[in-house]
Amino acid sequence: MWIIDNYGLEYYGEYLEEAKYWAYLFFLTYAALIFPYRNKQVAFKVLQLSFVLRSCLLFLIFIMAVNSYPRAFFLTSYRWNLIDIGNTQVLYLAFTVLFLLSSKRIFLLEAIHIGLLVFLSARGERAENMFTLVYYMVFVVNKIKQKNIIFIWASLILLFLGVSGEIIRAEDKEMTFAFFGERLIRSLFFQSTCTDVVHVYLSSMYYYKHIGFNFHPLINEVMSFIPLSPWGGAGGSYNFTEILRKTINNPGGGLFFTEGIVLLGPFGGWIYSLMFGLLIRSFYIYSPKYGIWAILGVLIIILPIRVLWYGFVYIPSTFVITYFLYLFFNYIKRFKYTYERKTS
Structure with missing residues (x-):
């Protein structure tokens, strides 16, 4: 709690109650979307490799x-x-x-x-x-x-x-x-990471109140689909944590809806919660049928902490590279099968 008590409160102290209730709404939106699937088993389209x-x-x-x-x-x-x-x-x-x-x-x-x-x-x-x-x-x-x-x-x-x-x-x-x-x-009782991401979220509330909207994170999101792009990813200059750091210093990261608040205030945070919930629902539905959704589903399962810490920008470049490799391995399989048929 050090970074909040000794550094952050002077900025966003008056917005703590409001930020708490907005966070409740964001999490409830996400939970409501995935709740119908709580007992549903998910399966993935298997990649058959030798x-x-x-x-x-x-x-x-x-x-x-x-x-x-x-x-x-x-x-x-x-x-x-x-x-x-x-x-x-x-x-x-x-x-x-x-x-x-x-x-x-x-x-x-x-x-x-x-x-x-x-x-x-x-x-x-x-x-x-x-x-x-x-x-x-x-x-x-x-x-x-x-x-x-x-x-x-x-x-x-x-x-x-x-x-x-x-x-x-x-x-x-x-x-x-x-x-x-x-x-x-x-x-077992104290995790510093939790405090850090809450600090970034609260900083976004201060930013929205005092500075307004900033659409640069959208550039960061788009450029994150290009691997190794200097404008994409968590370290890009247009990343929401970098934008917030210019106003209130932070260790990086932020709850997954924080970026939405930088973009459009609490409405943007709600949109991000809605998007994330719909994304989870979609991979339950489509992962058994389509390789592209299977890749996305596995990424969501193994990267929840990264999504929580960095937001959505951690997924795009990994997804793009994984999908191209997925197509490459499928091509190798088909080439091998075609070659074996021609030579038999």
């Missing part, structure tokens, strides 16, 4: 993981990009989505992938890796007979990884067993 192609995918996942998270592999003191060749985390996510769409059971390749995910989560790279483990729990482990016991143990492990991973990442240089235990207990 063992060799899936092995290649897993190898690429590992290579991208090493480059994207070098500190997790004890290679550097900094967190991102061992070799600065652009945002390879997008490729890591793209290969991960394709691998998940081609997974039906826990076999050797899946076991290796799960091991990599657990390792990365334990080393502090939790967001997409932990929710990829959640994907395995829901869509793969769910097919095992003793799934209830596995779910309980897996949930406990995920909770431990989620809490301990943040401590390890933040306190890597001065870790002792006693200190780790103390921070572990504390982290």
